[in-house]
Amino acid sequence: MSIFRRRGSSQQQQEQDQPEVQSESKVNELKAGLGPLSGRSLLYCTDACLRRYLEARNWNVEKAKKMLEETLAWRSTYKPEEIRWHEVAAEGETGKLFRANFRDRFGRTVLILKPGLQNTKSMDNQIRHLVYLMENAMLNLPEGQEEMAWLIDFTGWSFTTNVPIRTAKDTINILQDHYPQRLAVAFLYTPPRIFEAFWKIVKFFIDPKTSQKVKFVYPKNKESVELMRSYFDVDNLPTEFGGKATMKYDHEDFSRLMAQDDVKAAKFWGFDQKVASATTGYAAGAAVAPEPV
Structure with a gap:
């Protein structure tokens, strides 16, 4: 035997x-x-x-x-690795997109998006800001981890703060074509009904594998809430996502963190001197990018 x-x-x-x-x-x-x-x-x-x-x-x-x-x-x-925080910092002033100070249960970097806090008109700069934060999220992934998680809060979102379909398509193309297998899951928390019409159009441009990673979460839907809690510890999760943590975005603190990350990124990519000279004139709102794998 x-x-x-x-x-x-x-x-x-x-x-x-x-x-x-x-x-x-x-x-x-x-x-x-x-x-x-x-x-x-x-x-x-x-x-x-x-x-x-x-x-x-x-x-x-x-x-x-x-x-x-x-x-x-x-x-x-x-040249996404050369984008420095001081170049995109104005986009982040309201906290519409930033890296969270906690990870999910799998150790993944978490990006928090708040489209209702849109504060600029330039679509090119908005995409550049997103690309910078993608690179930063990758820099801050723990060893052996390839993916990140997104938390999207729709408070204050409306069609007036929404990006045009063309910009959404361009953004999706960049993420799908140049950052494959980087998204583990995206939770859309309490999206308004009018967003569903927008989603039906946008979904057409998204690869089926990717669209399956997008989860709609409604606080009164026990199943979707439980799914979200299987990814996040409620003690870390901000209250706006159904957790217990109080989170307040501080642009100056985040800028300082990004500035430190810019130095790490420059070291990884081999242009330390360029950043060293650029950082001398940084204001309190300057920041830094992370190291992709």
């Missing part, structure tokens, strides 16, 4: 190892297809990064290669 048990155990272990071996093989194939990389492209294209692009394209190496090459081209022109 013990012989059969050992054989069964061995076979089971082989079956468990097989996907990992295949995954490693695909990563190596993609790496070879990309050819020699240097500079920031080399820093960006870690094995974990290649896996994310492969997962986003159902492990099709050619499609993942095309997607990744498009990201590298975008990063070389948009």
